[in-house]
Amino acid sequence: MSNTWFESVAEAQRRAKKRLPGSVYSALIAGSEKGLTLQDNLGAFDELRFAPRTAGHFAQRELATTVLGREVSLPVLISPTGVQAVHPDGEVAVARAAAARGTSVGLSSFGSKPIEEVVAANPNTYFQVYWTGTRDDILQRLDRARTAGAVGIILTLDWSFSHSRDWGSPHIPDKLTPRELLRFAPESLRHPRWLYRYARTRRLPDLSVPNMTPPGGIAPTFFGAYGQWMQTTPPTWDDVRWLREQWDGPFLLKGVIRVDEARRAVDAGVSAISVSNHGGNNLDGTPATIRALPAIADAVGSDVEVLLDGGIRRGSDVVKALALGARAVLIGRAYLWGLAAGGQAGVENVLDVLRNGIDSTLLALGHRSVHDLSREDVVVPEGFGHALGSDVRVTAR
Template sequence: MNPWFETVAEAQRRAKKRLPKSVYGALIAGSERGQTIEDNQRAFTELGFAPHVAGPIGERDQSTTVLGQQLSMPVMISPTGVQAVHPDGEVAVARAAAARGIAMGLSSFASKPIEEVIAANPATFFQMYWCGSKDEILERMERARAAGAVGLILTLDWSFSHGRDWGSPVIPEKLDLRTMLKFAPQTLVRPRWLATYAKSGHIPDLTAPNMAVGGGPAPGFFGAYGEWMGTPPPDWADVRWVCEQWDGPVMLKGVIRVDDALRAVDAGVAAISVSNHGGNNLDGTPAAIRALPAVADAVDSQIEVLLDGGIRRGSDVVKAVALGARAVMIGRGYLWGLAANGQAGVENVLDILRGGIDSALLGLRKTSVSELDRGDIVVPEGFERALGVPVGGGGFDTETSEPVDNGVLVESASP
């Protein structure tokens, strides 16, 4: 089989053929009935383009910056946990991102140490959950700072939803002999995946080395996950505290409401990502792209706005940028590429997105992504979701999280 694939959908098909059933299931899973994960993709199909038939031609510029990092195109690697679909995991992804000139987001639940990932891609943002005590959070921050992370991504858009109508994927706590025997029927029918690990000389690593604190051992994925679930969620004062402790840019990932976006500005973050955790949070949350325009309008260039969720094509990237995003973050797409062909597969996915962006710019007769605006997009009536719009007042008290100046909130669909 030709290792090259032409679409992200083909990368997904190859990942499904190559991976054990439970591993592939972990990549496609959404919460509950999967309404949000479906809407993340469906929403992009509802948007159209308004192309020109004549205009500037020639080389098109896709470059942009995110939090001071130069990107060759408006795409970043979104942090995803335990990338054991391939032995090289996050290091392979970081190398691919560096080779294509984009930044890396590394999950605190990653299977590779932050030091190895930053060595592969110096433009790495370290992603953190609000997990453990403040002292433990500070220790993880200090490790990221010492390793050379260029910024933090604070992820708050997950509320521990477990139920899935098609069944939750079975992920073991560790791979000992007993577990390997249990999963043997799945893995033996995927000989190419087994051969890749056999060649690497080690078994899939299900620990979270970046969660280790106090000189102790790295916890397993579910040990780290359990600590997170047992930590009371943060308030806006805690978000401000993170920004004050980190002497660099902080991105808040998971914003879907206008009032939360404005509170994030007040708390001191440098960027937000409009996101619903790829459909793995509260099912029934609107697609991120539906919420993007109202959020982008509300913050009005005070901070940078990104989007993640549902990106499968370069044209999706262009739609998001035209509706107000500086860049997008991708998750499942690069994981399918990693599963299909390691680092080269991730580079393949990034090349597909780059080609799609270029084609859309050509059709719209734009010479740069910076020229994109809402006039380039056909937005159907009722498409947008403007959630938590403050009216009658301004701003929020960061300490109490309440509107000030008699502000009240309204919920609406498209204005």
């Protein structure tokens, strides 16, 4: 086995920390304010236990499923994340890795690679949209995604607030000017492998966001696009319904954490929802997504596909989410650490780690398929769940 292979997401994170400049790494791990939600996303999975079986196990297990009508080889999808300066190949490497492991990829509208390149690397690409600019601006981005061949869109509404971080936010420049290069030189030189990757490409990290380019214009910087988002009036449910009507295909609404809003999403006509708190980078103090999942799955799981993101670090976490009602999960930080650790191969490694963990957990639970999982497989402590926006109390069962 190659000595570059790692056996856990935790090891991928350790290598990412070692290889990345401090400011780049800290941008990956941070959450809003005190980090309560970030920590709960992780800690809540630890509160759940399994009810394994002793005999009657199946020699072969089936991990494949369908999400939004597309077959995937495991119930793990790549969540869209912004500018991926952890590796020169960025989103293209991630897309290739996902294609090699038989799953779908989400591309952020704030990503560093154009959608045309990402779709070429993985035909199962979903384009992620923020409610930014005018309706005409948004329609232009949808048209570009449609022309490029995106199979669906993801409307992200779980990034709604601008918060500080108690431990300080890393300095992220708007552009890599000579002055900024000088500022970052000391920490970059302390991480020669990261610097060498970019030196081989003869390109500096690109902080522009090409998928936000206006017709006939140039790509704005990340903060230029962020500024437009900050100045745009937040969308209403009528806006969500309007946007759904503009896209004839799979439509995932990311950011649902309340039962009442899950029902409103169904009324707006979405194909699927992702129970999400933006990885702890939204309103701090929001409960972990796995706590909110069961009530939402009970309320709308028969109407739309329910996904989950937030806190997934191992295959057993995926199994817990599926047992509590998720169709599949999306991962963010986990694959970014893999990308930093080894490029495309590192992302493939992370997906393999999760696949192996799902498979071994299915074996212990005595199931042949991920579709056989149920709440009987998980021990849920009293008071674990939170049915936000509902008068129904979630109890252990």
